[in-house]
Amino acid sequence: MVERNSEPSVQDRAGRPFPVSWDQFHRDCRALTWRLNEVGPFHAVIAITRGGLVPAAIVARELGLRVIDTVCVASYDHDKQGDLKVLKGISEQTAKLGGGTGKGLLIVDDLVDTGKTGRLVRELLPDAHFATVYAKPQGRPLVDTYITEVSQDTWIFFPWDTALSFQPPIRDGAA
Numbered sequence: 001m002v003e004r005n006s007e008p009s010v011q012d013r014a015g016r017p018f019p020v021s022w023d024q025f026h027r028d029c030r031a032l033t034w035r036l037n038e039v040g041p042f043h044a045v046i047a048i049t050r051g052g053l054v055p056a057a058i059v060a061r062e063l064g065l066r067v068i069d070t071v072c073v074a075s076y077d078h079d080k081q082g083d084l085k086v087l088k089g090i091s092e093q094t095a096k097l098g099g100g101t102g103k104g105l106l107i108v109d110d111l112v113d114t115g116k117t118g119r120l121v122r123e124l125l126p127d128a129h130f131a132t133v134y135a136k137p138q139g140r141p142l143v144d145t146y147i148t149e150v151s152q153d154t155w156i157f158f159p160w161d162t163a164l165s166f167q168p169p170i171r172d173g174a175a
């Protein structure tokens with residue numbers, strides 16, 4: 001599919017679809033928590049919305065953390081990255097817990113791709129620990145802990161963005 005301005009979208013350029021089921025995502029989040037459990041303890045979890053909300057809930061549950069805040073960022077319009085906007089930062093109360101620099105705070109997102117989102121949040125909270133479930137090579141250096149690396153040309157399809165649908169048999173041209 002080509003966009004109206006005939007620029008291929010990120011998803012069109014991303015050759016490899018990587019669909020993730022709820023089950024797989026839950027398991028990957030728990031694997032991430034096993035690693036984080038060795039790095040903490042943390043005072044609070046900060047989810048980068050919206051994708052970070054789902055792993056943040058699972059990680060917070062596993063780590064026994066009940067203080068959860070958000071940094072609300074908008075960048076991709078479905079699959080095209082535009083200018084990054086911070087719509088909401090963390091609360092004063094959470095900032096105090098992190099001593100102003102984010103020390104002892106755990107930032108969680110579903111993935112890091114170009115690293116643009118991660119870089120922005122790191123600038124806000126330089127001493128926080130940044131964890132993602134998936135990482136692409138370009139953004140990987142920004143992440144402290146992640147579980148699965150995928151190639152830069154992969155597009156990850158999350159379970160909350162997808163639904164079960166019929167697939168034509170491989171011999172009939174299925175990808």
Ligand SMILES: O=P(O)(O)OC[C@H]1O[C@H](OP(=O)(O)OP(=O)(O)O)[C@H](O)[C@@H]1O
Pocket residue numbers: 048049050051052073074075076077078081109110111112113114115116117118139
């Ligand atoms: O490393 P980057 O190239 O910046 O991309 C990674 C970000 O892109 C996605 O969020 P998106 O902006 O699509 O918003 P969403 O979480 O609301 O889906 C994903 O959840 C990451 O936050």
Ligand SMILES: Nc1nc2[nH]cnc2c(=O)[nH]1
Pocket residue numbers: 076111113154155156157158161
């Ligand atoms: N769903 C999804 N959103 C993204 N935002 C940046 N990269 C990706 C990706 O691979 N999948």
Ligand SMILES: [Mg+2]
Pocket residue numbers: 048049050051052109
């Ligand atoms: Mg996001």
